[in-house]
Amino acid sequence: MSGIIKKISMLRTGSKLERSKKSLRARSSIVLRVYRANKAIGDSAHYDTFDVPIQRWTTVLDALLYAKSYKDTSIGIRYSCRMASCGSCGMKINGIPRLACYTNVSELESGVISCEPLTNFPLIRDLVTDFHQFFSHHKSVRPYIINQNADLRDRKELSEFIQSPREVDEYLQSSYCIKCGLCYSACPTVATDTKFPGPQALAQAYRYSADTRDTGSREDMKTIDDKHGIWRCHFAGSCSSVCPKGVDPALGIQLLRGHMMSFSKHNKKIAELKHHSHGNQTT
Amino acid sequence: MVDSISQDVLIIGSGLAGLRAAISSAATNEKLEIAVVSKVQVMRSHSVSAEGGTAAVLFEEEGDNQESHIYDTIKGSDFLADQDVAERLVHDTPYEIYQLDHWGMPWSRRNDGRIDQRNFGGYSFPRATYAQDKVGFYEMQTLYDTSLRFDNIRFYNEWFCTSILSDENSFQGVTAIEMKTGNFFKLLAPAGIICTGGAGRIYSFSTYAYSSTPDGLDMAYRAGIGLKDMEFVQFHPTGILPSGILITEGARGEGGYLVNSEGERFMKKYAPEKLELASRDIVSRAMIREIQQGRGFKHESGADCLKLDLTHLGADRIKERLAGIRDIGIKFSGVDVIDDPIEITPVCHYMMGGIHTNIEGASEMRGLWAAGEAACNSVHGANRLGANSTSECLVWGRITGENAARYASSSKAASVAVSPQQVLEEEKRIYDGIFRGSGEVNPYQLRRDLTDIMDAKAHVFRDEEGLQEGLRKVMALKSSSWKHVDDKAKEYNTNFINVMEIDSMLRIADIVLMGALSRQESRGAHARTDYPRRDDVNFLKHTLAYYGMQPKLAWHPVTITRYAPTERKY
Numbered sequence: 109m110s111g112i113i114k115k116i117s118m119l120r121t122g123s124k125l126e127r128s129k130k131s132l133r134a135r136s137s138i139v140l141r142v143y144r145a146n147k148a149i150g151d152s153a154h155y156d157t158f159d160v161p162i163q164r165w166t167t168v169l170d171a172l173l174y175a176k177s178y179k180d181t182s183i184g185i186r187y188s189c190r191m192a193s194c195g196s197c198g199m200k201i202n203g204i205p206r207l208a209c210y211t212n213v214s215e216l217e218s219g220v221i222s223c224e225p226l227t228n229f230p231l232i233r234d235l236v237t238d239f240h241q242f243f244s245h246h247k248s249v250r251p252y253i254i255n256q257n258a259d260l261r262d263r264k265e266l267s268e269f270i271q272s273p274r275e276v277d278e279y280l281q282s283s284y285c286i287k288c289g290l291c292y293s294a295c296p297t298v299a300t301d302t303k304f305p306g307p308q309a310l311a312q313a314y315r316y317s318a319d320t321r322d323t324g325s326r327e328d329m330k331t332i333d334d335k336h337g338i339w340r341c342h343f344a345g346s347c348s349s350v351c352p353k354g355v356d357p358a359l360g361i362q363l364l365r366g367h368m369m370s371f372s373k374h375n376k377k378i379a380e381l382k383h384h385s386h387g388n389q390t391t
Numbered sequence: 392m393v394d395s396i397s398q399d400v401l402i403i404g405s406g407l408a409g410l411r412a413a414i415s416s417a418a419t420n421e422k423l424e425i426a427v428v429s430k431v432q433v434m435r436s437h438s439v440s441a442e443g444g445t446a447a448v449l450f451e452e453e454g455d456n457q458e459s460h461i462y463d464t465i466k467g468s469d470f471l472a473d474q475d476v477a478e479r480l481v482h483d484t485p486y487e488i489y490q491l492d493h494w495g496m497p498w499s500r501r502n503d504g505r506i507d508q509r510n511f512g513g514y515s516f517p518r519a520t521y522a523q524d525k526v527g528f529y530e531m532q533t534l535y536d537t538s539l540r541f542d543n544i545r546f547y548n549e550w551f552c553t554s555i556l557s558d559e560n561s562f563q564g565v566t567a568i569e570m571k572t573g574n575f576f577k578l579l580a581p582a583g584i585i586c587t588g589g590a591g592r593i594y595s596f597s598t599y600a601y602s603s604t605p606d607g608l609d610m611a612y613r614a615g616i617g618l619k620d621m622e623f624v625q626f627h628p629t630g631i632l633p634s635g636i637l638i639t640e641g642a643r644g645e646g647g648y649l650v651n652s653e654g655e656r657f658m659k660k661y662a663p664e665k666l667e668l669a670s671r672d673i674v675s676r677a678m679i680r681e682i683q684q685g686r687g688f689k690h691e692s693g694a695d696c697l698k699l700d701l702t703h704l705g706a707d708r709i710k711e712r713l714a715g716i717r718d719i720g721i722k723f724s725g726v727d728v729i730d731d732p733i734e735i736t737p738v739c740h741y742m743m744g745g746i747h748t749n750i751e752g753a754s755e756m757r758g759l760w761a762a763g764e765a766a767c768n769s770v771h772g773a774n775r776l777g778a779n780s781t782s783e784c785l786v787w788g789r790i791t792g793e794n795a796a797r798y799a800s801s802s803k804a805a806s807v808a809v810s811p812q813q814v815l816e817e818e819k820r821i822y823d824g825i826f827r828g829s830g831e832v833n834p835y836q837l838r839r840d841l842t843d844i845m846d847a848k849a850h851v852f853r854d855e856e857g858l859q860e861g862l863r864k865v866m867a868l869k870s871s872s873w874k875h876v877d878d879k880a881k882e883y884n885t886n887f888i889n890v891m892e893i894d895s896m897l898r899i900a901d902i903v904l905m906g907a908l909s910r911q912e913s914r915g916a917h918a919r920t921d922y923p924r925r926d927d928v929n930f931l932k933h934t935l936a937y938y939g940m941q942p943k944l945a946w947h948p949v950t951i952t953r954y955a956p957t958e959r960k961y
Contacts, residue, residue, distance in 0.1 A: 148572070148882045164691070165633060165723065173601075177835035181886040182878035186432075189600040191636045191719065193528055194435040210722060232571055233883040239432060239548075252536045253495040259418070260490045268492040270504035276497055283497050283532065284525075287434050312536075319495060 137161045138213055140171055142183060143224040146233045155222075156180065162213050168221060169197050169208035172235075184234030192352055195288030199235045200224040205290040205350045226293035242289055245305040248331045249313035254324025269321045282315035282360050284353040291347035291357050303336035307347035307357035310338055314360035317367055338365060393566075393814050395577035397807065398426040398545070399799040400792075401564060403552050403607060404586035405429035406436035407527065407781060408763025410534035411487075411788025412584050412795070417541040419796035428547040428567060428578060430602065430888065433535055437588055437600040438763075438784065441527020442639035442715065444511055444519025445785070446778035447484040455516040457481045462954060464779060467513045467670045468772025469915035469925065470956035471620070471933070471949060476750050476770045478952065480779070480786055487785035488520050496533040497522050499712070509712075510644040511777045513670035513961070517644075519778040524639050524715040527781055547578075551888050552606065554817045555583075555614040555759070556809045562758035563807050565610070566817045570888065573881030577814060579807045582758050582795040585611060585746060586788070589764035591624075593900045594739035595842035598630055598637040607765050609895030611746045612902075616755050617935040619767040619947065621744035621899070622906030623916050625775055626851050628674040629699050630738025631724045633692040638699060638716055638735060640777040642728075643667040645712055648700045649678070650732065651686040657697075662961040669961035672774040672916040675737035679851045682736075690734050698732035705729075737851055741780060743771045743916065744906075747935060747947070752791035758798060760791035769933060769949070773915020825890055830872025837873040838893050841865065841900060849903055854921045858908040865904065869897050902936045909944055910934060927956050 140160050145153040158175040160166075169187055176183045185208075187197040192210040201211055202222050213221065229237035252258075260266070291307040292298055298306045305313075313326050332338050338361060347357040400416045402409050405427050416425045429436065448455045460481040465472050488506065492498055498506045499521050511519035522529040538544050549570040556563045556577065564579035587607025591599035612618050628649070629638040643649070649667050651657045661677035662669035669677075681687060682695045690696045701709060701716075706729045709717055713728070720726045726733045745767035752760045752768060760766075763784040770783055848861030874894070878886035912926035913919050933947040 146880055146882055149880070164725070176885075178833070181835070181876075181889075182880065182884075184883045184885065188431055188435050188602040189437060189440050190634065191440060191723065193439045193525075194431075194437070194600065196431070196435045212722070233880070236883050238571070243433065243548075247539045250539075252540050253493065255493070258493050258537075260486065260493055263486055266485055266489045268489055268498070268506050271500055272504045273500045273502065275504075276500055280497055283529065285532075286439070286528070316495065316536075321493070321495060 135162060135214070135219065138171065139220045140175055141220055141222040142172070142175070142234070144234050145231060146184070147231050148233075164214065166213045167209050168201055168211045168213060168223065171213055171221070172208060172223065184232070184236045186236050193286065195286035198226050198288040198290050198293065200226060200293070205293040207288060207290070207352050210352050226289055228293045228295065228298045229289060239289060241302065242292055242306070242308070243287075245309040246287065246312060248305060249309045249329065250324070250326060251309075251312040251316055253316060253319065253322050255321055256323070271320055275320045279315045279318040282311050282318070282355055284355045285311060285315070286353055288352065290350040290352060294346040294350045296344050296346065297340050297342065301336055301340055304340045305331055305337065307341075307361065310341070310364060311355060311357035311360035314364040317364060332364070333368060338368070393575055393577055393818070395579050397579045399423035399580060399582065400425045400795045401578055401580035401583045402427045402586060403429070403565065403583065404436065404588060404763070404765065405431070405433055405546065406438035406586060406588050406763060407441070407530055407534065407784035408765075408788040409436070409584070409586035410531065410538055411785050412586060412762055412792035413544050414534060414538050414541065415789040415792030416796040417538075417544050419793050420800045421541075421543055423543060423796055423799055425544045426547060426578065426580065427544060428550045428552060428565070430549060430551045430570070430606070432548045433546055434531060435602070436531065437603050438781075439528040439531050440598070440600065440637065441530070441781050442524045442637060443641035443644065444509060444521040444526050444778035445484070445488065445530070445781040446511065446514065446518050446776065447488045447520050447782060448481065448518055449485055449488060449506060449508060449520065455518055459515050460518060463514050464770070464776060465772070465954050466959055467774055467776040469774055469959060470927070470931065470954070471769070471772030471914060473750070473769035473950040474952040474954060475950050476768050479750055480770050480782060483786040483789075484782045487782070487789065491530060491533050491785070494533050494537045497529055499523060509641060510668060512640050512643065512665070512668045512674070513776040519641070519644065521641065524641055524713050530781060530785070551891070552578075552610060553821055553891065555610050555756075556813055557614060557756060558808050558810070560615070560756055562756050563809050566814065570883050573884060575818065577809060579809065580799070581807055582799040583760070584791045584795050585754075585759070585761040585765050586763045587765045589742040590896070590899055591739045591742060593842060593896050593903065594845045595839065596630065596635045596846055597739040598627060598635055599739070604892040605895045605899035606892060608746060609898055611754065611761070612898065612936070612938050614756065615938055616759070617747040617937055617945070618902055619744055619747040619769070619933050619935055620773070620906070621742070621902045621936060622910055622934060623743035623773050624739060624849065624903065625671055625741035625743060625916050626675040626737040627671055627740030628678055628737055629735040630740070631719065632690040632694050632696055632734050632736060634723050635738045636719055636723050637738070637740065638719065638733065639713075640671070642699060642701055642713055642716055645708065646704055649674070650698050650700050651681045652688050653686055655686075657681050657686070665961035670774055670776060672918070673961060675851050676918055678737055688734060694736060696734045696736040699735045700732040701728045702730065702732065741775055743767070743773060743775055751794055752787045753794065760795055762787040762791040773917060821891065825874055825894065826876050826887055828875040830875045832871045832873040834873045834875070834890050834893050837868055837871065838896065841868055841896060845900055845903070849907055852918050852920050853907050854919060855908065858904050861904045862901070862908070865897065865900055902942045905942050905944065906934045906936060931956065
């Protein structure tokens with residue numbers, strides 16, 4: 109796991125655009141190395157390799173779909189929007205959890221690209237993993253506005269809950285989450301404790317707790333304030349590094365801990381804490 | 392023996408319309424069991440990619456009014472919209488905006504904390520309610536998360552529905568494959584709602600997700616339900632090359648220019664008043680004309696294109712309001728829109744047509760409704776305005792959810808009866824006919840050939856000769872030996888799913904071509920070079936297509952309430 113974290117920390121260095129422009133001239137094809145196994149029939153895991161032609165804009169998903177269409181139609185893969193909005197195509201690419209559609213082949217600077225299923229998820233088949241537990245963790249933190257006036261009743265008296273742009277900013281970054289599972293896969297705590305809700309769910313608990321429209325309380329919830337809960341996070345930060353949408357679950361978890369240590373929701377101290385933990389993370 | 396699972400309301404599709412329908416069904420009667428069945432996992436539906444806005448009249452005190460939104464919608468539709476339906480859309484959308492706000496939607500705000508709105512094509516007032524440039528994504532998130540409050544909603548993630556089960560034109564449920572195990576089930580319910588979205592993947596150059604195939608439309612069509620106005624396909628002016636990924640109209644709403652190779656803002660010649668913010672059909676036609684007249688650019692992939700210039704907006708405004716677009720440009724086009732114009736060209740984006748429904752979202756089958764892009768309640772007519780589709784999903788998601796729940800609660804819906812013969816026939820169709828089929832033609836290559844034909848023959852401009860040729864070519868593809876599945880595993884067999892999708896694509900492509908051929912006029916998104924004028928005498932009517940060896944075409948009147956058709960100018 110520490111190997112993954114080291115690789116992940118390398119993600120943030122360098123200008124990808126520049127590098128990909130440089131390296132693309134070199135290659136016209138790559139070798140895809142794809143993990144294969146069908147768990148239900150007791151298939152033993154192995155890798156198949158496929159030569160795939162590439163162009164400047166080819167993504168790992170494009171390459172995989174080429175292989176599936178023209179080399180081996182049985183490759184098991186989950187995909188949909190191909191624009192990093194739907195979160196379907198999370199997998200380990202050269203050892204790091206990424207979205208296949210959001211990973212340009214040329215940015216990997218490698219003639220061999222290895223695709224494996226996300227770790228910390230049960231395998232279904234090939235690159236496809238089971239998200240049941242992951243979605244259950246999300247649901248367990250009550251990820252919605254808790255407010256007795258949340259459901260509009262009178263169709264004539266229409267108005268919004270007033271929320272300033274600054275109040276929106278308190279939770280907006282955490283609401284970028286597309287539930288792709290990359291953070292969950294990268295999390296060393298999830299790897300050792302499946303009852304730990306994981307960075308995705310905890311970040312969503314923060315997202316709704318930090319929303320001025322939410323009047324409920326999640327801090328007393330068993331799933332969060334538990335020995336398998338939020339206190340298990342030891343701030344490895346790999347969740348935030350792999351997030352393709354710029355969510356910072358590690359920060360969300362720290363801020364939620366702040367709430368739980370009885371900082372009130374609108375206390376100035378939240379902003380101070382946010383500032384403080386940002387500093388920690390980058391130094 | 393095929394196992395069955397029973398529920399009260401069966402919602403097929405988990406996009407914006409499906410989720411809105413689920414919540415409204417669940418809230419209408421909390422004793423009902425609501426099932427949401429989808430071939431994708433939750434939050435993967437293509438609604439997450441809607442970018443620009445949801446149109447609604449929120450600021451009457453600042454000069455907006457519902458009458459104006461209604462008229463803009465009808466004018467945008469080139470007068471093919473059913474006017475009562477447009478009125479309903481406009482009347483009901485503000486409620487949805489505020490309801491989403493109360494459920495946690497991160498609408499972009501004015502400094503005073505009220506919900507903000509932006510300009511969008513074809514509108515007389517800036518009424519596209521937005522949340523940065525990820526409107527559909529946030530709406531999906533808000534609805535999915537809110538749906539988790541309801542104990543009576545159950546999600547069937549990655550179940551592929553294959554056919555409708557019915558009894559004397561009364562909906563009884565569907566047959567479906569649980570992808571994880573490959574097991575085949577009957578999902579029974581007295582009430583169903585089809586919310587399977589559009590079918591834009593029948594084109595190669597398309598903004599749609601790979602999953603946007605016509606499985607839901609085809610299921611209804613094969614069950615004898617009419618598909619309406621399928622020839623009206625919207626080409627959005629700004630798809631990036633070569634992927635077809637969308638740059639939101641919000642980019643032009645925020646002030647972006649379209650320029651040709653002479654550096655000219657050519658829209659001034661085509662829509663002197665609205666310029667880049669004329670309706671999408673008009674802008675896309677202008678772009679193709681510019682390219683045809685030699686004022687386009689060549690993308691390095693070889694495709695013709697023009698450019699969208701946002702550089703004058705400045706880094707701050709782009710980062711604040713169009714951050715997603717900037718990401719898309721950098722990642723998928725290699726262009727930072729802060730620094731450089733980006734290459735774009737018209738791209739298949741929306742289908743105005745769909746399952747024939749009335750203003751209540753009811754289909755021609757008792758107990759079956761449809762909502763969102765899969766449905767055609769004729770709110771968009773021949774051309775949809777931007778930001779009116781998410782509105783439609785929300786409004787008719789709620790309406791059909793309520794209607795289906797009321798129906799399922801009533802005595803009319805008492806018993807569900809499915810003849811074993813129907814299920815046997817379906818097993819034969821998909822397992823003998825497709826799974827165990829054989830042949831030499833690669834179905835994936837056939838899919839590519841089909842979508843290339845649609846790009847070439849049923850694009851922004853159409854004519855008799857091209858459409859006839861398209862039909863002949865699709866016919867030839869159909870009769871080739873493509874119907875086979877090489878992956879023999881039961882579990883998570885996407886090869887099998889893909890071939891079933893292709894089966895539906897062939898039938899629906901046929902309907903688009905035939906509808907386009909029979910509509911001998913130009914209206915909205917349907918532009919015939921051999922019939923360049925709108926013909927209200929002969930074609931102010933909807934096209935219907937019914938299942939047969941060849942689609943059987945029929946016509947349906949347009950509902951006109953207060954607005955007589957006039958010539959459209961922007």
